[in-house]
Amino acid sequence: MFKFKLIHQDKKTAARRGEIQTNHGMIETPAFVAVGTAASVKSLTPEEISQTGTQIFFVNTLHLHLRPGEKIIKKLGGIHQFMNWQGPIISDSGGFQVFSLAREEKVKLVRITGDGVEFRSPWDGKKDFLTPKKSIAIQKDLGADIILCLDDCTPYPVSYQQAKISLERTHYWAEKSLEAYKKLKSRQALYGIIQGSVFKDLRIASAKFITSLPFAGIAIGGVSVGESKEEMRKVLNWVVPLLPKEKPRHLLGVGEIDDIFALIKAGVDTFDCVMPTRLGRMGHILIKAQNSKLKAQNFTYDITKAKFAADRKPLDPDCDCYVCKNFSRAYVNHLFRGRELLAYRLATYHNLYFINRLLKKIRQAIKEENLEKIEKEWLD
Amino acid sequence: MFKFKLIHQDKKTAARRGEIQTNHGMIETPAFVAVGTAASVKSLTPEEISQTGTQIFFVNTLHLHLRPGEKIIKKLGGIHQFMNWQGPIISDSGGFQVFSLAREEKVKLVRITGDGVEFRSPWDGKKDFLTPKKSIAIQKDLGADIILCLDDCTPYPVSYQQAKISLERTHYWAEKSLEAYKKLKSRQALYGIIQGSVFKDLRIASAKFITSLPFAGIAIGGVSVGESKEEMRKVLNWVVPLLPKEKPRHLLGVGEIDDIFALIKAGVDTFDCVMPTRLGRMGHILIKAQNSKLKAQNFTYDITKAKFAADRKPLDPDCDCYVCKNFSRAYVNHLFRGRELLAYRLATYHNLYFINRLLKKIRQAIKEENLEKIEKEWLD
Numbered sequence: 001m002f003k004f005k006l007i008h009q010d011k012k013t014a015a016r017r018g019e020i021q022t023n024h025g026m027i028e029t030p031a032f033v034a035v036g037t038a039a040s041v042k043s044l045t046p047e048e049i050s051q052t053g054t055q056i057f058f059v060n061t062l063h064l065h066l067r068p069g070e071k072i073i074k075k076l077g078g079i080h081q082f083m084n085w086q087g088p089i090i091s092d093s094g095g096f097q098v099f100s101l102a103r104e105e106k107v108k109l110v111r112i113t114g115d116g117v118e119f120r121s122p123w124d125g126k127k128d129f130l131t132p133k134k135s136i137a138i139q140k141d142l143g144a145d146i147i148l149c150l151d152d153c154t155p156y157p158v159s160y161q162q163a164k165i166s167l168e169r170t171h172y173w174a175e176k177s178l179e180a181y182k183k184l185k186s187r188q189a190l191y192g193i194i195q196g197s198v199f200k201d202l203r204i205a206s207a208k209f210i211t212s213l214p215f216a217g218i219a220i221g222g223v224s225v226g227e228s229k230e231e232m233r234k235v236l237n238w239v240v241p242l243l244p245k246e247k248p249r250h251l252l253g254v255g256e257i258d259d260i261f262a263l264i265k266a267g268v269d270t271f272d273c274v275m276p277t278r279l280g281r282m283g284h285i286l287i288k289a290q291n292s293k294l295k296a297q298n299f300t301y302d303i304t305k306a307k308f309a310a311d312r313k314p315l316d317p318d319c320d321c322y323v324c325k326n327f328s329r330a331y332v333n334h335l336f337r338g339r340e341l342l343a344y345r346l347a348t349y350h351n352l353y354f355i356n357r358l359l360k361k362i363r364q365a366i367k368e369e370n371l372e373k374i375e376k377e378w379l380d
Numbered sequence: 381m382f383k384f385k386l387i388h389q390d391k392k393t394a395a396r397r398g399e400i401q402t403n404h405g406m407i408e409t410p411a412f413v414a415v416g417t418a419a420s421v422k423s424l425t426p427e428e429i430s431q432t433g434t435q436i437f438f439v440n441t442l443h444l445h446l447r448p449g450e451k452i453i454k455k456l457g458g459i460h461q462f463m464n465w466q467g468p469i470i471s472d473s474g475g476f477q478v479f480s481l482a483r484e485e486k487v488k489l490v491r492i493t494g495d496g497v498e499f500r501s502p503w504d505g506k507k508d509f510l511t512p513k514k515s516i517a518i519q520k521d522l523g524a525d526i527i528l529c530l531d532d533c534t535p536y537p538v539s540y541q542q543a544k545i546s547l548e549r550t551h552y553w554a555e556k557s558l559e560a561y562k563k564l565k566s567r568q569a570l571y572g573i574i575q576g577s578v579f580k581d582l583r584i585a586s587a588k589f590i591t592s593l594p595f596a597g598i599a600i601g602g603v604s605v606g607e608s609k610e611e612m613r614k615v616l617n618w619v620v621p622l623l624p625k626e627k628p629r630h631l632l633g634v635g636e637i638d639d640i641f642a643l644i645k646a647g648v649d650t651f652d653c654v655m656p657t658r659l660g661r662m663g664h665i666l667i668k669a670q671n672s673k674l675k676a677q678n679f680t681y682d683i684t685k686a687k688f689a690a691d692r693k694p695l696d697p698d699c700d701c702y703v704c705k706n707f708s709r710a711y712v713n714h715l716f717r718g719r720e721l722l723a724y725r726l727a728t729y730h731n732l733y734f735i736n737r738l739l740k741k742i743r744q745a746i747k748e749e750n751l752e753k754i755e756k757e758w759l760d
Contacts, residue, residue, distance in 0.1 A: 043721035
């Protein structure tokens with residue numbers, strides 16, 4: 001079962017309040033999608049993921065394919081049972097991860113062909129070939145609620161000609177993915193992905209093409225691989241107006257605080273970002289910015305700094321999360337300085353809670369037609 | 381407030397069931413004392429520490445003195461408030477840690493004199509001098525419920541002559557500690573420490589000397605620095621019969637499963653050991669041994685082995701802890717192989733729960749006069 005219900009359309013912007021119904025429960029949108037790469041939202045238990053207000057998170061197909069392998073996860077009852085999370089999960093296609101792990105030299109890319117991506121496993125050096133069909137098959141074994149087509153995530157910067165070739169590949173793979181999906185009789189919700197880099201006509205062509213296919217939802221890719229925030233906004237303004245109102249829209253890999261207002265106002269329903277979790281593990285704590293310095297630091301401050309060593313205040317005095325109710329900055333500072341495992345948990349928990357609480361306020365604001373008021377309060 | 385109440389004396393052995401009342405609640409004895417070195421039982425929240433059945437844990441004075449410093453902890457309301465744990469806490473004197481960190485080359489030992497230990501801070505290279513008086517003062521600032529005298533933990537192996545000199549120092553420092561304790565009007569429970577290595581007359585002399593002083597409790601040290609289990613048992617048999625019944629007895633640094641029965645039968649009330657937490661973080665999972673191989677491995681198995689990659693069973697099929705009720709060996713194996721932070725949490729949680737559940741059974745068995753039955757069930 002997969003259904004998108006539009007609850008309220010903002011009058012002044014394209015922002016919308018909706019609900020995505022899945023086999024593992026409902027997602028109130030707009031929603032932040034956390035990242036749980038290898039079937040773990042790093043450092044947290046499923047109960048804590050839920051307590052932070054997280055409704056859904058990403059798992060990365062390539063990581064799980066390489067370890068422990070989709071067959072083991074299938075044997076153990078699928079990804080939900082494997083990690084004991086009974087809420088919605090989305091998996092990516094594995095494509096983006098092949099490219100990004102190749103950049104980090106964790107995966108050796110062999111070649112990209114019209115059919116797929118050839119690479120070597122970082123664990124045993126064995127050659128592996130990821131195709132649209134194989135990605136769908138792996139994702140079926142994993143069993144996430146929402147799955148993605150294999151796409152060719154166009155690098156940036158890129159020439160128009162290269163972007164066009166890359167987009168054609170993405171479109172071909174979208175059709176191949178749908179074919180495989182139908183053949184496997186998967187009951188997951190398959191999202192198509194719009195690419196086209198920063199070129200208006202390519203983006204429009206891609207939006208038209210992807211929406212012409214019977215996908216359950218639409219993802220927008222290729223705006224988080226080096227493009228500016230301005231370019232991201234432009235892309236959304238070209239693309240989103242062309243999308244059907246009745247399908248949910250996901251923006252891939254974007255979610256800093258100032259992006260959030262822009263993408264929601266452009267009509268995006270869900271978006272994922274590693275920021276709250278990854279920055280949290282580095283000691284960067286989300287807090288509502290009271291000054292331009294904090295804004296420039298993407299609403300985070302570095303709790304590991306010596307000046308917090310005796311600070312009795314909670315991480316965020318305005319936050320009512322478990323961490324802020326129970327621990328001081330001094331203690332979290334101490335834990336980070338000693339590289340105590342609890343440090344990463346506490347920061348991750350607070351950051352996820354923080355961003356989900358903001359999303360909750362935004363959902364409320366959309367219903368009450370005062371989204372711009374809350375945006376002003378946060379960004380001005 | 382500090383009070384030891386003897387609830388039941390076993391008829392066949394020296395084992396006893398008791399209660400230690402502290403300002404932060406009661407400890408049912410015999411009790412396992414977990415280790416929370418730098419004001420964190422590694423990876424766990426205070427709520428989880430409590431859920432594992434842990435009643436009390438150690439913090440290490442040297443670690444906290446070096447970072448964040450006792451003055452910061454005092455300013456923040458003491459160790460309980462600092463880490464938000466409202467149960468009993470015990471701190472060591474810092475002496476043992478200076479020696480053991482020096483062995484690991486994390487601290488540079490300068491010299492040991494009659495007055496104390498001189499060393500250099502690993503953080504800023506500054507010289508520092510730990511004396512009985514200073515240790516008591518630091519421990520007062522930290523504010524644990526139970527504190528220890530600075531002692532000279534005799535290395536092993538050692539000559540009789542060296543052990544004797546070392547013991548004299550321990551005894552001198554015990555008197556100095558008491559002096560400082562009285563002067564500072566500390567309301568913590570100060571334990572004296574019995575040393576004497578593996579020499580019967582030294583151990584007996586130490587037991588007599590330490591029990592002649594007005595300590596709230598008696599700790600037995602120097603049986604975990606290289607001595608065999610047989611030697612540990614001998615020491616206990618020499619020493620414990622000389623201890624007053626009305627004071628609690630703590631054994632320092634011992635707690636493997638087979639030790640537990642021996643030390644409890646010898647009349648020890650509390651004992652600390654890093655085993656469940658440290659081994660847990662390495663992927664060694666405590667389980668009731670069904671065969672001699674597991675017994676030889678101290679009742680642990682290595683969950684990181686490939687053979688557990690698709691094992692649906694919980695870590696310990698007989699365990700009802702949160703981890704065993706919610707996750708498979710396959711998932712924990714996967715988390716360890718990916719070095720996911722959640723792995724360390726789950727293993728630590730289970731191991732602490734496991735050992736505390738055993739202690740609960742032992743406490744019950746003492747009351748019911750069938751300690752030997754449960755020992756047989758576990759060790760035979």
